[in-house]
Amino acid sequence: MKLRFLGAALALVSTAALAQEANWPSQPITIIGGFPGGAATDLYARKLGAELAPVLGVSFVADSKTGAGGNIASAYVAQARPDGYTYLLGTAGTHAINPALYKKLGFDPVNDFSRIALLGNLPNVLLVNPEKHPEIKTCKDLLAAARKQPGQMNYASTGNGASGHLAGVQFAGASGTSYTHVPYRGQGPAMTALLAGEVDFFFNQSSPSIPIVHSGKARALAVTSTQRIAALPDVPTVAEACGLPGFESTTWYGLFGPAGIPPAIQARMSKAVLSAIGSDGFRKWLVDQGIAPIADGSPAAFKQTQEADLVRWAKIVKESGAQVD
Template structure:
């Protein structure tokens, strides 16, 4: 009887210990990091920088999976439909996690409902650039505003498409300044930059990594940055806030998120590993080399940033009437 009782007790104890044991062993297989854009862009590059070190911290391979389309909505929806077990993460930016909530009626996911923040990797902003060969006399934000007012609705600007960060930056600034211009959407930022350099556009808010080589070569002129502070990669270019519009900035940050409902022990381990990853010297160095500011923000601070950006920008974007539908 004593032997039977002991076996029964051991079986019961083992059964009760299994859930805790399963959590302690996480992760026991590779982790997916979904990139909701095509390979080669800033989000993809950031993901691959992060994945290598994050895998080392977790003791498992982190596999980058590109799921492009619909302004990032396809990849985001795939991540939202994954099991909340910590084995599927997604890296996006202000457009995927905030802007799409305002410009798409049914993106297939809801940021506030479906995701929890692990960490913000970096912050960048678009730079207002013009082609000096267009002879518009634009050398400052003041002269840019004057040129737009002299030809209302005539100056043209390119973007990576409706709802892209460049489009949102431009549309919101034009609205605040009471200006009009002609939007020319492209299938990506690179062809828009090419046309601006070629003289087929008048201006655009371009990503720093895309336009700084042209600015340094004299092919484009940088006017202002849409960041809260001057960009470390372009310290000579003033911000819009410095140039007469103290309430305007629109920054582009990259964020790693997990599915809402991820078990608390797994979430704690993920957040700790992401924090160690984003502050690792090799990661900071490689992200800064991309021409953006490495601004590691993790855990509750990253979640607070995401929540505040949703509360701030979604109503403003909707009020501006910007929609992809």
């Protein structure tokens, strides 16, 4: 008798699960970001939600849970119900750099998440203040100045272990130069420091760099991708401008869900996201933001990219000596 009741209970659970999958989505979907409203990740989440809402027939909410370099948002989504209604706009920082940077994450960057889609690659832009350094017009000018005064020039970043900090570490190592790293609490304070002449240069993500460069307040010497970006077509790559063949320091955005999302829901969400970001209009928006569209953003390619970057960034973090308790 007990076995009969157990079988009936399991059948009910299975039926309920199938109904949940068939009816998904039936309520608003939330995309969580780990950085403040108005940050590049927040803008991406809002843009993506606006594209997906008419396709999936529900509204999208962009929310932020800031702190610990994105770890608070990541831990929140890792612990969320895997019902297909909560996602994370994650980054290479949260899911490839932070595991080497923080002693305690509060989540497993691989096993606690479902990978929905890889959303785009982001280079950094090497910026100088033309008022502070009118003599530095090219990357080679910067290197020449650095070699005249080893270790005396400094550069801003958005925090210890941030992509701009690690780009600076890679740049110093590849060029045989040395600099003093000055971390700030986010993009805004770091950019303010550059424009105030408090630092000599700044590796900043492409999206917030583009309007500053176009305004003339900052001079772009190079981009850290292997190819120039369409939003700044006259700015050469670090490899070109600095004479450092093969140099690359880029990160990515990706959409994660908690582990255990039903396969049918995960597949439908992934298909909708990949279709949205692959449209001509969305790709133009990405290019205008300085974000390189992804050739293959599938969950399988996403997982492969993340796992490779966990190894790559661990080496760079170790070289930098950065660590956050």
